[in-house]
Structures are given as C-alpha cells and as structure tokens.
Amino acid sequence: MNNRSGSRPKLAVWKFASCDGCQLTLLDCEDELLEVAGRVEIAHFLEASSARVAGPFDLSLVEGSITTAHDADRIRKVRAESKSLVTIGACATAGGIQALRNFTDVDEFLSVVYATPSFLSTLGTSTPISDHVPVDFELRGCPIDKRQLLEVIGAFLAGRKPNVRDHCVCVECKQRGNPCVLVAHGTPCLGPVTHAGCGGLCPAFNRGCYGCFGPMESPNVESLIGALTEVGMPAEDVDRVFHTFNAWSEPFRTAGRREERP
Amino acid sequence: MTHKAKPSRTLTTEELARVEGEGAMRVEIHEGTVGRVELNIYEPPRFFEGFLRGRRYSEPPDITARICGICPVAYQMSACRAIEDALGLEVNGQLRELRRLLYCAEWIESHILHIHFLHLPDFFGLDSAIDLAGINRPAVERALALKKIGNELLELIGGRAIHPINVQVGGFYKVPTRRELLAFRPKLEHARDMAAEVVELVGGLDFPELEVDHEMVALRHPTEYAILDGRIISDGGLDITDQEYPEHFVEEHVEHSTALHSRIRARGTYLVGPLARFRLNFDRLTTVAADAAGAVGLTADCSNPFRSIVVRAVETLDVIEVGLAIVDAYDEPDRPYLEATIGGGTGHGATEAPRGLLYHRYKLSDDGVITDAVITPPTSQNQAAIEDDLTRYVQANIGLDDEELRKGAEVTIRNHDPCISCATHFLDLTVVRT
Numbered sequence: 001m002n003n004r005s006g007s008r009p010k011l012a013v014w015k016f017a018s019c020d021g022c023q024l025t026l027l028d029c030e031d032e033l034l035e036v037a038g039r040v041e042i043a044h045f046l047e048a049s050s051a052r053v054a055g056p057f058d059l060s061l062v063e064g065s066i067t068t069a070h071d072a073d074r075i076r077k078v079r080a081e082s083k084s085l086v087t088i089g090a091c092a093t094a095g096g097i098q099a100l101r102n103f104t105d106v107d108e109f110l111s112v113v114y115a116t117p118s119f120l121s122t123l124g125t126s127t128p129i130s131d132h133v134p135v136d137f138e139l140r141g142c143p144i145d146k147r148q149l150l151e152v153i154g155a156f157l158a159g160r161k162p163n164v165r166d167h168c169v170c171v172e173c174k175q176r177g178n179p180c181v182l183v184a185h186g187t188p189c190l191g192p193v194t195h196a197g198c199g200g201l202c203p204a205f206n207r208g209c210y211g212c213f214g215p216m217e218s219p220n221v222e223s224l225i226g227a228l229t230e231v232g233m234p235a236e237d238v239d240r241v242f243h244t245f246n247a248w249s250e251p252f253r254t255a256g257r258r259e260e261r262p
Numbered sequence: 263m264t265h266k267a268k269p270s271r272t273l274t275t276e277e278l279a280r281v282e283g284e285g286a287m288r289v290e291i292h293e294g295t296v297g298r299v300e301l302n303i304y305e306p307p308r309f310f311e312g313f314l315r316g317r318r319y320s321e322p323p324d325i326t327a328r329i330c331g332i333c334p335v336a337y338q339m340s341a342c343r344a345i346e347d348a349l350g351l352e353v354n355g356q357l358r359e360l361r362r363l364l365y366c367a368e369w370i371e372s373h374i375l376h377i378h379f380l381h382l383p384d385f386f387g388l389d390s391a392i393d394l395a396g397i398n399r400p401a402v403e404r405a406l407a408l409k410k411i412g413n414e415l416l417e418l419i420g421g422r423a424i425h426p427i428n429v430q431v432g433g434f435y436k437v438p439t440r441r442e443l444l445a446f447r448p449k450l451e452h453a454r455d456m457a458a459e460v461v462e463l464v465g466g467l468d469f470p471e472l473e474v475d476h477e478m479v480a481l482r483h484p485t486e487y488a489i490l491d492g493r494i495i496s497d498g499g500l501d502i503t504d505q506e507y508p509e510h511f512v513e514e515h516v517e518h519s520t521a522l523h524s525r526i527r528a529r530g531t532y533l534v535g536p537l538a539r540f541r542l543n544f545d546r547l548t549t550v551a552a553d554a555a556g557a558v559g560l561t562a563d564c565s566n567p568f569r570s571i572v573v574r575a576v577e578t579l580d581v582i583e584v585g586l587a588i589v590d591a592y593d594e595p596d597r598p599y600l601e602a603t604i605g606g607g608t609g610h611g612a613t614e615a616p617r618g619l620l621y622h623r624y625k626l627s628d629d630g631v632i633t634d635a636v637i638t639p640p641t642s643q644n645q646a647a648i649e650d651d652l653t654r655y656v657q658a659n660i661g662l663d664d665e666e667l668r669k670g671a672e673v674t675i676r677n678h679d680p681c682i683s684c685a686t687h688f689l690d691l692t693v694v695r696t
C-alpha cells in the first residue's frame with residue numbers, strides 16, 4: 001500500500017456537523033485498527049490523536065454536513081489538500097438529520113433551543129459535502145457500515161474502485177434469509193428503496209427499515225408509497241419516515257413532502 | 263520549565279483533540295493571576311430539540327440517538343423513559359433488565375474508549391492510543407478486545423453498536439433468547455478479567471494534584487449502582503425525582519459557547535459523571551468492583567478529577583459484573599414491548615450516560631405528537647465545573663510555560679470526557695497573559 005516514495009500514505013479524518021458516529025466506526029474496527037494504523041500514517045484524526053501532520057493527504061474521510069460559513073471555507077481547504085476525498089455517512093453525503101432545518105425557517109429552531117440566538121452564526125441550511133466541493137466517493141449510512149468502510153479505505157489506498165454494491169436492502173434481506181416484514185406482517189418498510197449496507201438489519205429484528213442508508217440508485221419511491229399506504233401507514237407517517245436521516249437527498253426530499261409530489 | 267516572568271499571557275488551544283465533538287478554550291492570565299477562563303464549544307448547533315416538535319412519540323429513540331455516536335443508548339434510554347412517563351407506561355421486570363444490560367454494554371464500550379483512546383495517552387505524554395501501542399501493545403490490544411465485547415453485546419441486544427435499531431418506547435422490537443445471552447457469558451467473564459487488569463493499570467498512574475469542591479449530582483437507586491433510573495441526589499442535599507428536575511436546574515445560554523450552561527438554581531455550578539456517581543453510590547458497587555477500587559487506593563471521597571480515569575475503570579468492572587448477574591437471571595419476556603396507550607402529557611426521564619446525568623423532557627399532545635422537547639446532556643451540566651477546574655489548575659501551575667500549561671489544561675478538560683457533539687456541541691486552548 002506504499003506510495004511511490006515508499007512512505008506510508010497519509011490518512012486524515014475530518015469532522016463537520018455530525019454525531020461522531022461515522023468516525024467512531026473506524027475505531028470500532030477492533031480487529032483491523034492496529035493493522036490499518038500500521039499501513040497508513042494517521043495525519044489528522046482529532047477524535048483519536050492530538051498529533052497533527054500537515055497535508056497534503058492521500059485520503060481524507062469527511063464526516064458531517066456543512067452548516068456554517070466557516071465550515072464551508074474549511075471543506076474547500078480540506079479538498080485542496082486531499083488527493084482523494086471520501087464522505088462517510090448520511091450527514092456528509094445527504095446533509096444528515098440536521099438538514100431538517102432546510103425545510104423550515106432556521107430562526108424558529110434557533111429560538112426553540114437558544115435564549116439569545118444572536119450569539120450564534122449558523123447557515124439556514126445543512127448541505128452535503130458534494131454541494132461544496134468535488135467528492136471522489138460517497139459512503140452511505142447513519143452510521144456507515146464498518147465492512148464497507150474498510151473496503152473503501154483499502155480500495156482508495158490501492159488506487160482501485162471500491163466494491164460497494166448499490167442495490168436495495170431487500171436484496172440483503174434475501175441473503176440473510178429474513179422473512180419479509182412488509183409482506184408477512186404488513187409492517188411498513190423502506191427496504192425496497194433504501195441503499196444496501198446494513199445487511200438487512202431491521203427486518204431481522206422484526207421491524208421495518210426506516211431508511212438510514214438513504215436512497216438506492218434510481219428507487220421507485222412512488223410505487224413504495226402505494227404499498228405503504230396499502231398496509232395502512234398514514235400519509236403523515238409516510239412523510240415523516242422519508243424525512244429523517246436522509247431528508248435532503250433526492251428523491252426522499254420530495255417523497256417526504258406530499259404537496260411537492262407530482 | 264522555561265518560565266520567563268512575562269507579566270501577562272493568554273493561553274489558547276484552537277482545536278482540542280481526543281474529545282468527542284469540537285471546542286476550544288481560552289485562559290487569560292493577568293500578572294500571575296488567572297482571570298477569565300472560557301470553554302468555547304463551537305460545534306455547530308444541530309437543533310434536535312427544534313425538530314423533535316411535530317414528530318410522533320415513537321420517534322425520539324431513533325432520532326435522539328443521532329445526537330451522539332458514542333453514547334446513543336443513553337439518549338435512547340432517557341428518551342424512552344421520559345415518553346413512558348408522559349404515557350403512564352412502566353417498563354419493569356425482564357424488559358427493564360434487558361435495558362440495563364444494553365446500557366451496561368454501552369458503558370463498557372464508551373469507558374474503554376475514553377480510558378485508552380482519549381485519556382491514557384496523556385499520562386504517557388503521547389498523542390494517541392496508536393502511539394501507546396508502540397510502548398505497551400498488550401494494553402491497547404486488551405482495550406480493543408474489551409471494547410469489542412461491549413460492542414458485540416450492544417449488537418446482540420440492540421442490533422447495532424452505533425445507533426441501535428432495536429429500542430422502542432415500551433421495550434424492544436425483538437428480545438434475545440435465554441440461550442443467546444448464556445452463550446455470551448464466557449465473553450463477559452473474559453471481559454471481567456481484562457477489566458480488573460485495566461483497574462490495576464490506571465490505578466498505578468501518577469496523578470497531578472487537583473482537588474475540587476463542586477456539588478456532585480448523580481442518580482441513586484435503592485439497590486443498584488444507578489444507571490437506568492433512580493432519584494436525582496447530590497452531596498449538597500438535593501433529593502428529587504426526574505419530574506422535579508426543572509424546578510431545581512436551569513440552563514443558560516452564554517455567548518462563548520453553542521452549548522448551554524446548566525446550573526442548580528439555588529447554588530450554581532455542579533458536577534455530574536464518574537466522580538459524582540462514585541461518591542454518591544460507592545455503597546452500591548458490586549463487591550468485585552469495590553475491592554478493586556480499594557486495592558488501588560480509590561475511596562468514595564475522591565475529589566481529584568484526574569482520578570476519574572480510575573473511576574471509569576472500576577465502573578467498567580462493575581457493569582460487567584452486573585451484566586453477568588442479569589444474564590444469569592434472564593428469562594425471556596412474553597412480549598418484547600408494552601403497548602402504549604396514546605395520550606397527552608408531559609414526561610421526564612433522567613439516566614446516567616457514561617459521562618453523567620442525561621435529562622429529557624417531552625410534552626405530548628393528545629394524539630401523541632411532541633409539542634416541546636428539552637434535552638440536557640452531561641456536557642452542558644459540566645461546562646461551568648470544567649471552567650472552574652481549568653481556573654484552579656492553571657492557577658496552581660502558573661509557573662509552567664505556555665506549552666506545558668496548555669497540555670495540562672487539555673487533560674483537565676479530558677478528565678470530564680466532554681462529549682461536545684452531545685452538548686451540540688470540541689476544544690482549542692488560548693492563554694492570554696497580560
């Protein structure tokens with residue numbers, strides 16, 4: 001995995017508005033962590049190390065969304081210093097749960113949470129990294145899956161394309177042998193439109209998928225909404241379920257707003 | 263130390279490492295006396311309380327988990343308990359035991375992460391656990407093995423270690439079988455042995471002198487070392503229920519931080535977290551944990567925040583022992599959850615997140631929609647106490663040069679494991695000497 005000069009490739013992990021869960025996924029690779037750390041130079045990873053090595057970086061993993069003017073500047077600097085830039089998680093890839101502010105007036109949220117909103121400078125929107133700078137690969141999930149993360153890090157360091165399949169959760173359900181909760185129990189499930197990665201987790205626990213990996217490639221959301229309605233999911237619940245952790249990614253963005261649906 | 267008698271200086275750290283989330287600190291020193299000290303949490307606000315309004319009562323366990331990737335279970339548990347309080351639902355018996363077991367698993371994962379990845383490198387003057395592996399690889403491998411067992415238990419009960427998917431108001435979507443839990447027992451036994459070694463390791467560190475006299479606040483349960491529920495008590499005489507929390511605590515918005523500062527109305531600054539729990543609940547520790555604490559000279563009246571690393575290790579041992587007892591007594595409940603009857607009302611729920619008391623309050627409309635939500639994470643409650651510790655530490659060590667002082671101040675902050683993403687809310691130190 002060494003680059004031309006023979007030195008170890010430099011890995012950086014950056015945080016924007018987020019919960020730290022996606023970068024923690026890297027520390028949760030207990031069996032692989034020391035090996036990964038031996039093969040790369042961890043140049044910047046504030047949650048794990050107070051060492052700060054200057055760029056340029058071979059691979060930057062970016063967690064979190066852009067919600068302040070300062071962060072919009074910071075991501076441009078990170079991009080300028082990074083050979084490859086990969087976003088990790090729904091916040092960085094789709095604006096995250098904090099993108100719920102995009103649908104309303106942020107001042108309203110400010111006044112609910114803070115007594116003196118004027119102390120804060122925040123943008124009215126929470127936007128994905130790709131709205132600000134070119135991104136080489138987007139890894140989905142809230143949080144991301146550790147096997148997928150290791151695959152992506154390995155692939156980028158080896159200079160190949162990551163092998164992350166873009167089918168829906170239903171395929172993983174079949175692979176795991178889950179009975180379909182939608183068909184068998186009439187439990188509303190977003191699996192048919194949700195990007196794979198979790199291994200069909202929720203249905204294995206008798207619950208419907210709530211879409212934490214965000215939309216798959218070209219999902220048929222309208223048809224799923226028909227099926228959800230058929231099993232008795234009220235319209236406002238349909239709206240809300242699309243408007244959670246990936247609310248700002250199309251087509252969940254408009255699926256979660258009936259009035260905007262064609 | 264290369265201290266030159268510069269009359270005034272300002273100490274700043276722009277980005278604090280090895281804390282969860284983002285923040286900075288600024289200390290002003292004027293003619294050898296510490297003046298203004300500010301812990302500035304600049305983590306961008308994420309407005310959870312704002313967008314919980316208008317969501318259904320069933321949503322906070324999944325949504326509030328996303329406040330923090332390191333202690334999502336704490337958010338799920340406080341949220342469930344607050345909503346159940348509003349709905350008049352009491353989760354008892356084996357479902358409560360399973361919740362405690364899930365929470366114990368999070369304590370193992372979070373405490374081991376904090377001890378080894380965030381805090382321990384400081385005691386060796388190192389930057390990270392990875393560097394620590396360079397001088398003591400077995401300790402880091404043990405930490406990884408322990409953390410992995412915590413995460414596996416989280417997965418077994420919660421489906422996933424980060425943002426578990428199996429928690430709902432009233433209980434779980436699916437409960438593990440007795441066989442599954444018993445099959446996990448050998449791992450927990452192994453974890454218990456490793457945790458005892460961690461207590462020995464951290465118990466033998468050198469601790470800087472620092473004594474604090476904050477009022478200490480924690481939950482207390484009649485028979486358990488309280489995690490999931492109990493009365494909110496303090497060594498200053500507080501003894502209240504979750505429902506009385508708002509009468510006694512107030513959150514203030516200060517200009518230098520996106521995290522709110524919380525105070526006890528009558529008295530001001532207070533401390534939550536390991537030191538507070540240990541002091542107030544020492545008599546509720548399992549024998550194994552109390553003996554291990556005794557063996558390294560840790561007593562209930564410990565008021566040196568640097569020793570919180572030892573308390574965390576003892577607590578890890580304790581929750582493993584508690585977990586073993588829960589596993590042994592487990593009987594699969596008939597149903598994975600209790601059905602809620604939807605109705606209006608206000609509910610309160612406080613639980614012990616690994617970094618301290620976490621309080622939630624929700625107001626529900628008659629059709630079960632949230633009309634108001636208040637979440638008070640441990641870091642908001644500890645911010646003023648952390649600033650106070652910084653003042654004391656810097657004053658006591660004022661002869662050090664800026665770099666040494668900065669390092670010491672950073673550790674002082676890390677003692678409290680401030681979870682800044684929780685408080686919305688990372689760290690940088692600025693020292694201004696004038």
Ligand code: SF4
Nearest residue numbers: 019021089090091142
């Ligand atoms: S995507 Fe989810 S898990 Fe990852 S940082 Fe954002 S909120 Fe946390």
Ligand code: SF4
Nearest residue numbers: 170173180181189191
């Ligand atoms: S349970 Fe959901 S994800 Fe699984 S097959 Fe059925 S619809 Fe698809």
Ligand code: SF4
Nearest residue numbers: 198202209210211212
């Ligand atoms: S089933 Fe859906 S909601 Fe559940 S973990 Fe997988 S993607 Fe996330």
